[in-house]
Amino acid sequence: MFRLNGNNMHKLLKILNIISFVVLMSIILVLINDKNQQLFILQTDGINDNLDDYNEYMKPNKSDLDIPQHTAINSMLQRPRLLCMVTTTPDYHDTKAIAVNETWGKRCDTLLYVSSQTYEGLDVIKSNCSIENHDYLWCKNREGLVEAHRRYNGSYDWLFKADDDTYVVIENLIHLVSGHNPSEAIWFGQAFHEPIRNITFFTGGPGYIFSAEAVNRLVTSFETKRKYCDISEEKGPDDVYFAACLEGSGTVMGDDRDSLGEPRFFHFAPDAWLNPHDTVYHKKAWLKNYATYNYSAGMQCCSSSTVSFHYVTPDYMYVLEFLLYKLKVQGIN
Numbered sequence: 001m002f003r004l005n006g007n008n009m010h011k012l013l014k015i016l017n018i019i020s021f022v023v024l025m026s027i028i029l030v031l032i033n034d035k036n037q038q039l040f041i042l043q044t045d046g047i048n049d050n051l052d053d054y055n056e057y058m059k060p061n062k063s064d065l066d067i068p069q070h071t072a073i074n075s076m077l078q079r080p081r082l083l084c085m086v087t088t089t090p091d092y093h094d095t096k097a098i099a100v101n102e103t104w105g106k107r108c109d110t111l112l113y114v115s116s117q118t119y120e121g122l123d124v125i126k127s128n129c130s131i132e133n134h135d136y137l138w139c140k141n142r143e144g145l146v147e148a149h150r151r152y153n154g155s156y157d158w159l160f161k162a163d164d165d166t167y168v169v170i171e172n173l174i175h176l177v178s179g180h181n182p183s184e185a186i187w188f189g190q191a192f193h194e195p196i197r198n199i200t201f202f203t204g205g206p207g208y209i210f211s212a213e214a215v216n217r218l219v220t221s222f223e224t225k226r227k228y229c230d231i232s233e234e235k236g237p238d239d240v241y242f243a244a245c246l247e248g249s250g251t252v253m254g255d256d257r258d259s260l261g262e263p264r265f266f267h268f269a270p271d272a273w274l275n276p277h278d279t280v281y282h283k284k285a286w287l288k289n290y291a292t293y294n295y296s297a298g299m300q301c302c303s304s305s306t307v308s309f310h311y312v313t314p315d316y317m318y319v320l321e322f323l324l325y326k327l328k329v330q331g332i333n
């Protein structure tokens, strides 16, 4: 699944060569014509001359999505096997679910969707919940998890649950869990504290990742009907209910923060956190009551090994894909 695509590497090197050539020519021309005015004219002329090439290059090409994968993670000797489970609904199959399939989802070893309907070309676990909406996420997530365990128990190390509007940097997710053994009962996500029930949980939006052993304990807890593991109930928030069910099962809630204390899972898209002149608490006042950590605004908001963001639209998924896997700042090694 994680092949370095030779064709694309070749194409990328070719493009880099052309860019270096153009930059070099521009510098030579600037040195020859030392007036700023002329520099502007020269560059514009250059683009006009090559407009056909430029248009050809800009033509949409589906294989542009076959972006080379990061080699460090791919060549990891014992790369943990990752099963990704994405909850979606029929209304979003051909927009959000497809965008996940074409961006981060393709880096999972197994990619499953949970929805009330199947869809050609996507591996969908068909849920049987009587109502399909946000209030019934407990039913959908629990059914999906039990079915994923039934089909794949023993052939994944970690199970990551996400929404169809979550964007995930799979390499960083693997990096986060690679210090742990999947036989350890542990899970990770963005810790929120629910003040009324007084329970700490991992908020569903940015996703949460269970070790194989944590999934075993959940499934066993459903079977033995442990306290707060009621599977006759359909309605309820999946995130709070999973946390309540796992409490007392000996499953550890891992800390997602890096060595600088910067978190890795985010309930909002990047634009909520990054402006240093406007705190996320100002924009999303309720966060203050739920956040377990103190979030900073600006570049310190988010770890350089960030795992995921929530509320990412399909358009935004392709933007992140481009910024993370294609765009390179020229001149930096």
Ligand SMILES: *[C@@H]1O[C@H](CO)[C@@H](O)[C@H](O)[C@H]1NC(C)=O
Pocket: 007, 008, 011, 059, 061, 062, 063, 064
């Ligand atoms: C799309 O990209 C592939 C691989 O890089 C290339 O072989 C193909 O000719 C391109 N198609 C168009 C229409 O540009």
Ligand SMILES: *[C@@H]1O[C@H](CO)[C@@H](O)[C@H](O)[C@H]1NC(C)=O
Pocket: 098, 101, 102, 106, 120, 121, 122
């Ligand atoms: C989802 O991705 C897989 C693998 O890249 C591909 O084979 C499949 O056709 C895609 N599904 C849809 C509906 O595009």
Ligand SMILES: *[C@@H]1O[C@H](CO)[C@@H](O)[C@H](O)[C@H]1NC(C)=O
Pocket: 125, 126, 127, 128, 143, 144, 147
């Ligand atoms: C939905 O119900 C059918 C029929 O009882 C069952 O075979 C299937 O496993 C159920 N699906 C899930 C996800 O529980």
Ligand SMILES: *[C@@H]1O[C@H](CO)[C@@H](O)[C@H](O)[C@H]1NC(C)=O
Pocket: 153, 154, 155, 215, 216, 217, 219, 220
């Ligand atoms: C599957 O899960 C159960 C617990 O739910 C566990 O005891 C068992 O060893 C697992 N089987 C395999 C083949 O991994």
Ligand SMILES: *[C@@H]1O[C@H](CO)[C@@H](O)[C@H](O)[C@H]1NC(C)=O
Pocket: 198
């Ligand atoms: C909330 O839960 C924690 C441990 O889970 C406990 O120490 C604390 O006393 C509880 N607070 C209230 C107000 O019940």
Ligand SMILES: *[C@@H]1O[C@H](CO)[C@@H](O)[C@H](O)[C@H]1NC(C)=O
Pocket: 294
């Ligand atoms: C949390 O942030 C506020 C303001 O941003 C700061 O005054 C406070 O000291 C911080 N608290 C902790 C525990 O870091």
